[in-house]
Amino acid sequence: MSGIAKKMDTKLPERFKPVIDYQSCRTCKRCVNECSFQALDFRDNRVVPIGGCVACGRCLAVCPVSCIEIRTVPSQFPPHGNWTERMRRAIYAQANSGGVLLSSCGTDVEHPVIFDDLLLDAAQVTNPSIDPLREPVETVxxxxxRPGRLQVSEGEMLRMKGCGNPLVxxxxxxxxxxxxxxxxxxxxxxxxxxxxxxxxxxxxxxxxxxxxxxxxxxxxxxxxxxxxxxxxxxxxxxxxxxxxxxxxxxxxxxxxxxxxxxxxxxxxxxxxxxxxxxxxxxxxxxxxxxxxxxxxxxxxxxxxxxxxxxxxxxxxxxxxxxxxxxxxxxxxxxxxxxxxxxxxxxxxxxxxxxxxxxxxxxxxxxxxxxxxxxxxxxxxxxxxxxxxxxxxxxxxxxxxxxxxxxxxxxxxxxxxxxxxxxxxxxxxxxxxxxxxxxxxxxxxxxxxxxxxxxxxxxxxxxxxxxxxxxxxxxxxxSLVGNRDRLRYQGPNPKIAEIMGVKHVGEGWG
Amino acid sequence: MSHANAAQPLPQPSQVYLAQRPPGLKYMMGGCGIAGCISLDGRLIAGDRIRAMLTIMEERENGLGAGYACYGLFPSRKDQYCLQFFFDDEKAKERAEGMMRFNLDILHDEKVYHHPVADLRPPYPIIWRYFANVLPKSLKSEGPKKGEEDVVIDLVMQINLEVDGAMCISSGKDMAVFKGNGFSYQMADFYDIPRYKGTMWISHSRFPTNSPAWWAGAHPLSILDWGVCHNGEITSYGVNRKLVEMSGYKCTVLTDTEVVAYIWDLLVRKHGLPIQAAAFAMAPWTYDEISRLDPESRKLATWLRFTYREAFLNGPFSILVGRSQPEVTLIALADRKKLRPMIVGQSPDGGIAYCASEECAIRLVEPDAETWATNAGSPMIAKVGKGILRTGTEHPFQGVRL
Amino acid sequence: MQGHGFTAHECDCGQGCTSFEGGTFSIDAGVDGVPMHYRELNCVIRQAIERNVDRIMLRNVTGQRYIAATASKKDLYIGIHGTPGNNLGAFLDGPTLEVFGNAQDMTGNTMNSGKIVVHGNAWDVTGLSARGGKMFIKGSSGYRVGIHMKEYGQRWPSLVIGGTAKDYLGEYMAGGTIVVLGIGSKTPSPVGVSLGAGIHGGKMFIRGKVGQEQLGPGAGIAEMSAEDEKELEGLLGEFVSYFGPVLERGFSCFTKVAPLSSRPFSGKYDKTNL
CATH class of the missing domain: 3.20.20.70 (Aldolase class I)
Known part of the structure; x- marks a missing residue:
């Protein structure tokens, strides 16, 4: 079945291409040897890209004369706002293999980043800021x-009962x-x-x-x-x-x-x-x-x-x-x-x-x-x-x-x-x-x-x-859970409301 | 003190709120002056003394709130709860009284003495005082076992939250709070503070930064017999508020000081921590300093910090805390870096102890007092009839056993 | 009154709070126990200075702030009985202030030159940012004392504390000398922690022990030089001249604290061209 499916020519265009500046290249072949994805080869006395580059950047890092540049290949697909290149690539791949798409690292979809919509607070006048270079600002x-409460009694000495909890x-x-x-x-x-x-x-x-x-x-x-x-x-x-x-x-x-x-x-x-x-x-x-x-x-x-x-x-x-x-x-x-x-x-x-x-x-x-x-x-x-x-x-x-x-x-x-x-x-x-x-x-x-x-x-x-x-x-x-010290300036105030973060422009009062 | 030459007071907000919470208020902050005195030998201290102490620090206030709390005030009714309220109108008063009667046996009620003061513009709230016992039936609850104090706290919070135009300003035994929206001398005149005698006073004048004028928002903030006067701003308010709300307190006044009062009640009354342990939780040593303590103290210190992480009051503060139960006690505490001032003094005969933001407040009423400054995070603790138990310069724990 | 143009008291209190006798202009800042407002008091002081009075005595001072702020008359002496308020002698440039009692917070704030002698304690933030002049405190001081004292040109501020000092002494210090004598100290070290945090100029002489754990970042313990001993001897001599003999031991029990570098945090930043 898969053999039949592959009979159509659906080879996917390359996404990245290493480009070598041959005038500088010393043909040391380090890049070729280091490329674990086998995207480079040494042919006719020169380094040539042979496809499969993932832009891992290893070749750049090992090149002694910095003569490699990894270019993002312009999209080879007719532009479409909805049927993005990413969508179509996935379809061709799955139509070829019938497999579930695997991936790694965190998602690369451009989801909104709420972190970037949050702004931090700083002290002015009513409370002093602290210079952490010179004064203790603890991060321990x-x-x-946590026990929720401690049992401490007072006599000649303070006595603490219980609390054998382990701590890191x-x-x-x-x-x-x-x-x-x-x-x-x-x-x-x-x-x-x-x-x-x-x-x-x-x-x-x-x-x-x-x-x-x-x-x-x-x-x-x-x-x-x-x-x-x-x-x-x-x-x-x-x-x-x-x-x-x-x-x-x-x-x-x-x-x-x-x-x-x-x-x-x-x-x-x-x-x-x-x-x-x-x-x-x-x-x-x-x-x-x-x-x-x-x-x-x-x-x-x-x-x-x-x-x-x-x-x-x-x-x-x-x-x-x-x-x-x-x-x-x-x-x-x-x-x-x-x-x-x-x-x-x-x-x-x-x-x-x-x-x-x-x-x-x-x-x-x-x-x-x-x-x-x-x-x-x-x-x-x-x-x-x-x-x-x-x-x-x-x-x-x-x-x-x-x-x-x-x-x-x-x-x-x-x-x-x-x-x-x-x-x-x-x-x-x-x-x-x-x-x-x-x-x-x-x-x-x-x-x-x-x-x-x-x-x-x-x-x-x-x-x-x-x-x-x-x-x-x-x-x-004293920062942990102190949402008073954050403000939201993103497109969706509902998120701020759910997070319990005030909108930028709202003071404390 | 001569006011003729004083800097012109800032223009007052056009709208003054009494018991009704100003609309949209979420949090109030500000700087301030604090003063307190306690009778160590049991003699009574008249209100003119605390008035003098507070008003001399007039540079620390801006006319947007001042107040006094007197302890050991009602010796003939010292076992009854004294609840004092601000009401905006009779309707609020009636509703609040209805709710009180459900839980309390009101033995006596009266207007809290006050009279108009020339430069303190009305409106004034209705200020009313109730002496009451907790009805035995209200101790029965389906949930966890309730003590009398819990009944009073729940009642006060319920009235504050549910009755528009009613705000409880003190609810403890043998104590009362006198406060409002004005300068310290205005509030002293308004209530005629010198007419009262007690075994302990704490007082406060406000320099709020950005808050509406609100009678109920003035200090001392009080719950049960706890009274708190606070100078400074707590940068961890959001965290501290979580702790008290987790423990069933409802924040109704919306100041960091209110939260401080609840934390004292939670740690000392409910959790039974010794005062110096509670003070350590609020103003802990750094872990670096803790690491140099003896092993037992280190363990106690670490667990106090870890367990009561949300009780840690970060940022600059100095606070005076009073309570009447089980005995009249004064606590003076500055933050762990001592960013706000706290001077303590004792009269030459040893009979009275004083605390204030500035030494001059003590010198004015006790020229020959012995004075000292408390250490960062170290509480001065004094009790009526017992003397100064801690001077505020000691090691946090004098001996710990696990 | 001749020579100074005083015909009557210059204050409007109507209670005869000022007098001029034997070259000394006296002000009672608390007639009948009612403290004069600081604006009034400072106004009278300024008028007296304008009329070339060179000796002023203040009595019954109770918390009046900003006394002698910016006073610049070199030979002026102001004696203060009572408790002066915050910011005593702020921006002082020349005169001598002598307090017979305790001073409050921020004494000698950003002082340029002159002298402040306190026969008692001076609490928190004493000597903040002083650029010159000398301060002698017979008793103890509080937290954050001598922060960012600095040298400039010929100016070199000095602060001598007879008793103890608390945490953050000499923080950000960029010049000048701080001496702590620890008289009456109940602990082996008369100073607290974060000592000289961020110090990058000047020096401190602490009579007593200073543990490594007390030192703030950038501060180190150094050897006393002959020059140091000479300077210390001079300051102690002056201290004794005000407060009487107080020390029985020599220089060996002093610990010198000095900056490890004049740029303690220069290695902290990443300057990569991102």
Missing amino acids: TLLGG VMDMPLMIGHVSLGSVSYNTQKAFFMAAKELNIVAGSGEGGLHHDFYQYADHICAEVASGRFGVDPQYLKGMAAVEIKIGQGAKPGHGGHLPGEKVTPLISETRMIPVGTDALSPYPHHDIYSIEDLAQLISVLKESVEYSMPVGVKIAAVHNIAAIASGVVRAGADFITIDGFKGGTGSSMRVIRDHAGMPVEVAVAVVDKRLTEEGLRNRVTVCAGGGIRCSADMIKVLALGADVAMVSTAAMVAVGCRVCQQCHRGLCSWGIATQREDLVQRLDPEVGAARIVHLFNAWNEELREVLGAMGIDSVE
Whole structure:
């Protein structure tokens, strides 16, 4: 059948084309050798593009004389406002193959970015701004369950009763999101963990278990327990910073992870505890969770198993009923809750889900924060949020909308070289990130990668401190959920109303 | 004090609101002067003393609100709740009284003494005082067990929210608030503050930044016997408000100070925190400083900060807090960086303690007082008949056991 | 009254609040316990200065603000009994102010030259942005004292505090000298935290311990030089001349705090051409 379908000539035009300045080119062939997508060849003593360029930019980076330019090929389709090139390409591809479209990274559809419609406040006269260079502006962030009240009694001394809850103390309200070994390389994950340790924050393990080399970073790792339970064993539940049950992922709400067998190398096999070469398929739901009380049960069994030594949280994708779901998750006993917005990244997910299911993290966080406050639950839990946080301003806004911790993964990958070319699912990442091919993996030096993430996060944290200082706030917890310090200037005031953010021009009174 | 030469007061807003909340009001802010005094040996302090203390700091106000709270004021009725209201009209008064009778046994009611003051333009609200006990039947509830205090709080919030033109200005035992829209000296004359004697006073004059003139919006803000006078602006208002709303309080006056009063009630009365622990939650040390505490104190400090993250009052403030239950207590607290002033003094005979934004307020009434400044985030705590329990210069916790 | 043109008191209170005797012009700022308004008081002071009075005594001062603000007569002396209000001697340029009591907040704000002597405490934000002149506080001071004191040309401000100082002492400091003697201090260190945060000029001499954790960003502990000792000796001598002998120990118990760099945050910014 597919053979017949392909009889029509529907070869798709190239989207990108490397153009070489032959006058400068020294024919060193580095670009050819480095192009993992095999879009360049060396013929007749010169480098020639042979199609398949994804604009990963590797050739540019390795060219010693900067003689390559990647051009975006002008559209070869007759223009149409509704039948966009993107639409037609998808149709040709699916008509050829009959397959479900796969994609990776966060959605590239130009959805409105609510972050960009929000403006921050600053202090003038009635409250002084603070200079964070010279004065303490704290960004220490604690992650864990909160008791709601403390029992302290007074006598000769103060006595505090109870409160054996475990806590994670982080130096900034940032965590590196869950990126599994398998979706990314050993060196990439190592860079993430090294950076997390250096920054004194937490990095997510992803759902692929933890390589034995990485247990040295355990106290800075949030161990994920997903529906596939890959790599979950007693050791995995010891000495970690935190444990997180993954119900959903922003880029693919309602779907489980899918690591194709060709990526299940011996290293992945060992970490995930599955045979080499088999598909690593995470069931869509947790088959021990068919209802909220089952989630409570899984939370409890994990808490019991970790002997209450670390916070146990739940990650949910931002879907339309997120506020009620979050409330249920808190009532089920989660110490922290992670909300993953629909613009979050993925190593492989179905395009229809990635681009069309879920909701933006901005709104999700705001409605969750509001709902938990209304129900008197907000002081029982720490809220982490991610999925589309691109810069320090986004991080600051997501905190003001109600998150304690901003979860960032794509930006960390970009910091170590990722060009967001959306080819992760092909396993050919030329930067050695989303790949298991040994030669490619070697391209990323974990030490260098870690240092770059440390730089990036420190810079963002510094920018956060500058903004806090300008707002007259000297500790980040007083920004969390402080929507008074945001204003909306976008096209849809209804969104502002739902988020509980005033419109620009409205004062405090 | 001579006002002949004073800077001309700013033009007053054309519309003055009494008990009715100004339309569209969402939040009020401003700077201010505060003063307080407490009898450490039980003697009574007449109102002229607090009047003098507050009015000398006239540079700190702009005529848009001032007030006084007196504690230990009704010794013969000290076990009854004293509810004082502003009403815009008789109709509001009747409706509020109807709601009160449902929960309270009103033993006595009277007009709160006041008289017109030449330069304080009417209209004035109807200002009425009720002495009452909580009816036993109202303690029965289908929900969680309610104490008398909860009944009073719920009633007050219900009246404030539901009765147009009625606003409760104080509701505690053995205390009363006298406040309104005017300069500190005007309010003192209006209520004839010197006629009252009590064991403790707190007072406040406002310099609101951008708020309508509203009688009920003046300080002290009070709930039950808590009275709060506040200088400064709290940059974490949105966060603090969440905490009190989570705990069932309804914000009706819409100032950061109202929220501060609810936080004190929540942390100290409802959650039973010692005053210095509650003060620490509101003005905590930095995590860096906490890390240098002994292990027990560190744990307490960390958990106070983490648990009561929403109680952390960020931004510059100095506050005077009074309460009458279980004993008349004065708390003076400045923010953790001490961005607003707080001077404490004690009379040479040790009988009276004073707090004020400026030392001159203390010197005026007690020229030979010993004075000191409190430390950032460290509360001065004094109780009638017990003396100064904390000077406001101590370590946050003197010994912690887990 | 001869030589100064005073025929009667210049104040309109009608209570005889001023007098001129033996070269000293006296003002009672609180006749019958009623404090004079600061505008009135400062107006009378200014008139006296205009008439070339060089010695003024204020009595019963209770919180009057802005006393001697911008006063620029070099040989003028103003003695103050009571509690002067905020911003005493703001923008002072030359005169000597002596307070027999405590001063409130922001004393010596942006002082250019002159001298302020306080026989008591001077609370928060004392000496803010002083560009020159000397301040001697017998007692303690509060938070944020000596912030952004700076040197310019021949000017070099000095601030000596007999007791203790709280957090943020010498923040943003860009010149001048701060001395804290810690007399009566209950703690080993007479100063708080964030000491010299952002300091990029000037120096502080703290009598007592200074821990690394007390130092703000940009501040460091330095060795005392012979020049420092000489300067300190001069300042202490002057301190003693006002308040009497107070120190029994030598220079060894002083810790010098100085800037690590004159540009402490220059490495903070990314200047990439994006």
